[in-house]
Amino acid sequence: MTGGMSGLDQMDDLYEVIILDHYRSPRNTSAVENPDIDLEVNNPFCGDEVRIQMKIDRNIVSHVGITGRGCAISQASASLLAELVEGKSSDQVHGAVDSVRRLLKGENITDQEADTLGDIEALQGVRKFPVRIKCALLSWVGLDDALKDHIAGVKS
Amino acid sequence: MIDSTGNTVSTGLNVNSIRADFPILQRKIHGQNLVYLDNAATTQKPNQVIKSLTDYYEQTNANVHRGVHTLSIEATDGYELARSKVADFINAPRSEEIIWTRNTSESLNLVAATWAENNVVAGDNIVITAMEHHSNIVPWQQLAFKKGAELRYFAHNSDGIIDLEHAMTVIDERTKILSVTHMSNVLGTVNPISELAGRAHDVGAVIMVDAAQSVPHMPVDVQDLDADFLAFSAHKMLGPTGIGVLWGKVSLLEDMPPYMFGGDMILEVTYEDANWNDLPYKFEAGTPNIADAFGTGAAVDYLSRLGMKNVWRHEQDLTAYAMERILSLDTVKILGPKDPSMRGGVISFIHDSIHPHDLGTALDQQGIAIRTGHHCAMPLVRSYDVVAAARASFYIYNTKSEVDALVNGISETEGYFNR
Numbered sequence: 001m002t003g004g005m006s007g008l009d010q011m012d013d014l015y016e017v018i019i020l021d022h023y024r025s026p027r028n029t030s031a032v033e034n035p036d037i038d039l040e041v042n043n044p045f046c047g048d049e050v051r052i053q054m055k056i057d058r059n060i061v062s063h064v065g066i067t068g069r070g071c072a073i074s075q076a077s078a079s080l081l082a083e084l085v086e087g088k089s090s091d092q093v094h095g096a097v098d099s100v101r102r103l104l105k106g107e108n109i110t111d112q113e114a115d116t117l118g119d120i121e122a123l124q125g126v127r128k129f130p131v132r133i134k135c136a137l138l139s140w141v142g143l144d145d146a147l148k149d150h151i152a153g154v155k156s
Numbered sequence: 157m158i159d160s161t162g163n164t165v166s167t168g169l170n171v172n173s174i175r176a177d178f179p180i181l182q183r184k185i186h187g188q189n190l191v192y193l194d195n196a197a198t199t200q201k202p203n204q205v206i207k208s209l210t211d212y213y214e215q216t217n218a219n220v221h222r223g224v225h226t227l228s229i230e231a232t233d234g235y236e237l238a239r240s241k242v243a244d245f246i247n248a249p250r251s252e253e254i255i256w257t258r259n260t261s262e263s264l265n266l267v268a269a270t271w272a273e274n275n276v277v278a279g280d281n282i283v284i285t286a287m288e289h290h291s292n293i294v295p296w297q298q299l300a301f302k303k304g305a306e307l308r309y310f311a312h313n314s315d316g317i318i319d320l321e322h323a324m325t326v327i328d329e330r331t332k333i334l335s336v337t338h339m340s341n342v343l344g345t346v347n348p349i350s351e352l353a354g355r356a357h358d359v360g361a362v363i364m365v366d367a368a369q370s371v372p373h374m375p376v377d378v379q380d381l382d383a384d385f386l387a388f389s390a391h392k393m394l395g396p397t398g399i400g401v402l403w404g405k406v407s408l409l410e411d412m413p414p415y416m417f418g419g420d421m422i423l424e425v426t427y428e429d430a431n432w433n434d435l436p437y438k439f440e441a442g443t444p445n446i447a448d449a450f451g452t453g454a455a456v457d458y459l460s461r462l463g464m465k466n467v468w469r470h471e472q473d474l475t476a477y478a479m480e481r482i483l484s485l486d487t488v489k490i491l492g493p494k495d496p497s498m499r500g501g502v503i504s505f506i507h508d509s510i511h512p513h514d515l516g517t518a519l520d521q522q523g524i525a526i527r528t529g530h531h532c533a534m535p536l537v538r539s540y541d542v543v544a545a546a547r548a549s550f551y552i553y554n555t556k557s558e559v560d561a562l563v564n565g566i567s568e569t570e571g572y573f574n575r
């Protein structure tokens with residue numbers, strides 16, 4: 001731990017233990033075979049890249065694999081996302097993405113939403129570092145859009 | 157040399173007295189002293205420049221070239237005096253070769269949209285290096301698409317030194333324009349402009365120099381370089397934002413069509429037609445950025461008083477020291493020339509475990525401002541198989557103790573992330 005002198009302890013809100021843990025050991029990183037969704041999102045401004053692969057089974061995300069390279073926030077956020085979406089319906093995923101968006105905007109979320117998000121609430125420290133919100137949202141927004149497109153494509 | 161306050165004074169510049177001219181250096185960031193190491197993006201401004209702006213607005217403000225009243229005459233005189241200071245600063249033969257633009261980007265676009273628009277035809281080629289800023293890639297890409305011309309690149313080695321032999325073969329009889337950065341904003345490499353100019357002229361091409369990172373930091377003489385066009389921004393050399401310079405040879409500028417149309421750039425307008433004003437006004441449509449021209453003049457005065465040789469020496473000194481200190485960390489790789497004498501005061505680096513963005517946030521917490529990301533040179537940064545890098549860049553007010561602060565800051569950050 002660094003002392004107060006350097007001011008780095010101010011970063012603890014941003015780099016919560018859970019965030020650093022997901023950054024160091026990201027979950028669900030193995031490739032998905034024959035994915036229904038396979039997309040790469042990136043934020044060229046910061047140099048964050050995330051690849052998201054999903055298998056969709058009647059509106060349910062049955063399998064997800066996420067890999068990438070970039071800053072701790074973007075990569076931990078992607079890993080937290082991977083953990084959350086597996087087994088969820090597309091509506092549940094949209095709901096969670098919406099909660100995360102509002103959480104990062106500094107809006108209040110309900111206790112029920114907080115329950116659903118679990119560890120993901122750790123991302124709220126990013127609010128104090130507005131330039132990093134993009135990093136946190138990168139994979140969430142990408143996955144949400146891709147899932148919407150996929151469901152719309154299956155329906156039509 | 158160590159002065160009475162314990163700060164290292166580099167030969168030629170009295171850094172302590174320079175620092176006293178920059179009010180922003182008194183700022184605290186997150187409770188720490190500001191260590192400003194993002195000078196390649198923009199530099200800070202001394203009191204002399206800030207005061208020139210307030211003086212202008214308090215004492216002189218009027219439109220230029222269009223009044224007989226005292227203020228308008230004084231504004232016009234000051235505006236033109238600043239132009240001639242800039243001309244002297246880069247040893248331009250004539251003051252009317254200095255065209256005020258908004259920044260380097262606009263100067264580059266101006267030449268692409270006028271000279272190159274008129275001279276490049278299908279089958280011709282435009283040649284640039286693989287280490288250009290987006291501002292010196294995209295205008296040429298677009299022009300090449302539009303004209304059916306080819307955009308060619310010449311290579312550099314892994315140390316960021318251009319391959320002159322390769323360049324000589326890439327430039328050929330169909331080359332119309334060569335546009336090259338004088339100093340890379342990512343690698344710090346200083347390119348051999350006059351050799352390239354010689355080759356360009358041999359094949360009947362012109363050479364444009366992106367001097368955004370050279371004019372602020374080293375003596376630049378457009379005649380020595382044998383350049384045809386040269387572009388830079390005032391904000392990277394102590395001056396205000398919103399004003400830049402295009403220098404061009406009179407013979408070329410005279411044949412070029414205007415870039416924008418409007419007031420000031422015309423000589424005579426009838427309901428049917430118009431004809432163009434003389435240089436440089438042909439390229440300065442509308443009310444120009446008068447106040448910031450005054451500010452640019454003050455910035456040039458400031459730098460001239462220090463002497464550009466001294467500025468360059470100071471930065472070379474600091475760069476050599478910084479490279480040695482940063483490399484002593486063992487966890488960091490530096491992009492660009494290994495030999496500090498082959499580069500300017502820009503050090504881009506990659507940490508083996510901390511992403512530049514996380515490093516940037518952590519250094520900011522310690523008051524240290526660096527740049528992180530692709531540095532507006534995506535193809536170049538990607539060529540090093542990374543998507544982002546961190547960059548420290550120096551100027552006249554930076555000290556060796558600030559370099560130490562950077563290096564300690566990186567160590568502290570390692571400690572934080574390895575806890």
Ligand SMILES: Cc1ncc(COP(=O)(O)O)c(C=O)c1O
Pocket residue numbers: 196197259260261262289291292337339340341366368369389400532
């Ligand atoms: C080498 C180089 N060229 C061009 C530019 C663009 O300058 P400006 O943003 O002032 O137009 C920059 C600044 O970032 C630069 O470093």
